[in-house]
Amino acid sequence: MTSLNVPAPRSGGCLIEARDVYRSFGHTPALTGASLAVTTGEILAVMGPSGSGKSTLLHCLAGIFTPDKGEVWFDGERLDTLSDTRRTELRRTAFGFVFQFGQLVPELTVTDNIALPLLLGRTGRKAAYARAAGWLPRLGLDGLGARRTGELSGGEAQRVALARAVVAQPKVLFADEPTGSLDTLTGELVMDLLVGVAREEGTTVVLVTHDARVAAYADREVLVRDGKVIDHSDLNVKVGQ
Amino acid sequence: MQPGDASARVYAQCLLSVYARLVTVPLTLLGLLEREPSHGYDLKRDYDAYFGRDKPLPFGQVYATLRRLARDGKVTGGDAEPGAGPDRKRYTITDVGTSEFDAWLGQPIEPEPHLQTVLFSKVVLALMLGRPAETYLDTQRAAHIRRMRELTEIKRTGGLMDALLADHGLFHLEADLRWIDVTSARLSALAELVAAS
Numbered sequence: 001m002t003s004l005n006v007p008a009p010r011s012g013g014c015l016i017e018a019r020d021v022y023r024s025f026g027h028t029p030a031l032t033g034a035s036l037a038v039t040t041g042e043i044l045a046v047m048g049p050s051g052s053g054k055s056t057l058l059h060c061l062a063g064i065f066t067p068d069k070g071e072v073w074f075d076g077e078r079l080d081t082l083s084d085t086r087r088t089e090l091r092r093t094a095f096g097f098v099f100q101f102g103q104l105v106p107e108l109t110v111t112d113n114i115a116l117p118l119l120l121g122r123t124g125r126k127a128a129y130a131r132a133a134g135w136l137p138r139l140g141l142d143g144l145g146a147r148r149t150g151e152l153s154g155g156e157a158q159r160v161a162l163a164r165a166v167v168a169q170p171k172v173l174f175a176d177e178p179t180g181s182l183d184t185l186t187g188e189l190v191m192d193l194l195v196g197v198a199r200e201e202g203t204t205v206v207l208v209t210h211d212a213r214v215a216a217y218a219d220r221e222v223l224v225r226d227g228k229v230i231d232h233s234d235l236n237v238k239v240g241q
Numbered sequence: 242m243q244p245g246d247a248s249a250r251v252y253a254q255c256l257l258s259v260y261a262r263l264v265t266v267p268l269t270l271l272g273l274l275e276r277e278p279s280h281g282y283d284l285k286r287d288y289d290a291y292f293g294r295d296k297p298l299p300f301g302q303v304y305a306t307l308r309r310l311a312r313d314g315k316v317t318g319g320d321a322e323p324g325a326g327p328d329r330k331r332y333t334i335t336d337v338g339t340s341e342f343d344a345w346l347g348q349p350i351e352p353e354p355h356l357q358t359v360l361f362s363k364v365v366l367a368l369m370l371g372r373p374a375e376t377y378l379d380t381q382r383a384a385h386i387r388r389m390r391e392l393t394e395i396k397r398t399g400g401l402m403d404a405l406l407a408d409h410g411l412f413h414l415e416a417d418l419r420w421i422d423v424t425s426a427r428l429s430a431l432a433e434l435v436a437a438s
Contacts (some may be wrong), residue, residue, distance in 0.1 A: 049422060049426065192397060212385070212415050212418045213389065213411060213415055215386060215389075216386060216389035216390045216393040216411070217390075221383075221386055223379065223382070225425075230379060232379055232380060232382070232383035233383065
């Protein structure tokens, strides 16, 4: 498995940003002026109760949803006004995704699933499979390459999902409740690996979670409440009585 | 201050607060002696390895504790053996000591109900006085998560013993955070209740 003791990299400039973003579903507002900036190399946790809008914010940052109002910027480029084709390309080349479940193709093998983003990105088959195989030992998946993902445990499946999310070396890894369906110890293993890989690869991470223990793996956390982002990380919190 | 000094200090603070409630020195030494008769030096070494890595037990405390245990009939010290060192006695637990240790081990720790916590008092007082209770809760949440981040880093970089101690702190902090989240969600109702009373 990957080394878990890589220190957090020095954060760079702003890589991805939401500026006063609004997004509704029908008459139900999900985001009501959400603003958030994520710096290069940062691991950011987006917390909040169910229905607070945190997943909608992630989807807007990742170009999956377009805001009703406001702007989303990625690496100096305005994301929300790009064509669907360009946004799709960015999602394939610059972003990786890990969700709670249901993201693997159960009929395909572990190595097939990991290689998929590379094959879709027109990497040659031989090179794609070689790179995919290289991720197996890093994520403790030795010996499972030929296994169909439908036969894996929840923790194994999430490690495969993580490998698939990072195999194309994305700039940003979006993770939405990546341990939500796992028990405590399995979830910790997945988070250890996710953080370890992100720090080794210099990948920026936007991690949506309602779980404080998961958020504690991040460098910084923000809270989404009533569709807005609340950031207390710059507070000089002095602990008293 | 070196960066390592700060992390070591945080490490010690985090673990001490958990550790102090978990064990007491005399009973722990009795437990180690129940395993096998030992010299003071060996007891200190084993204690530090298992329970005192963030705060090793001073030799003076080891021998003072053993003397008290011997005085109370819980251990016996054999004749001093030849050799250098402060105390060459080999200590053995007595039946009295074994009974006390068994009783301690089998007795659950008093669950702390925390019915009147500082957190609760601050929220009610803030509402009573028209202060921003939500801001207080958010600030407290940030402080809790900051401490959880420190403990998580200890877990990620330490061994199994560190992880278990850090987990104890993390689960307690998590319980507080869940209370903070629920209270935040019920703040309007609580404000009405406080205003009406």
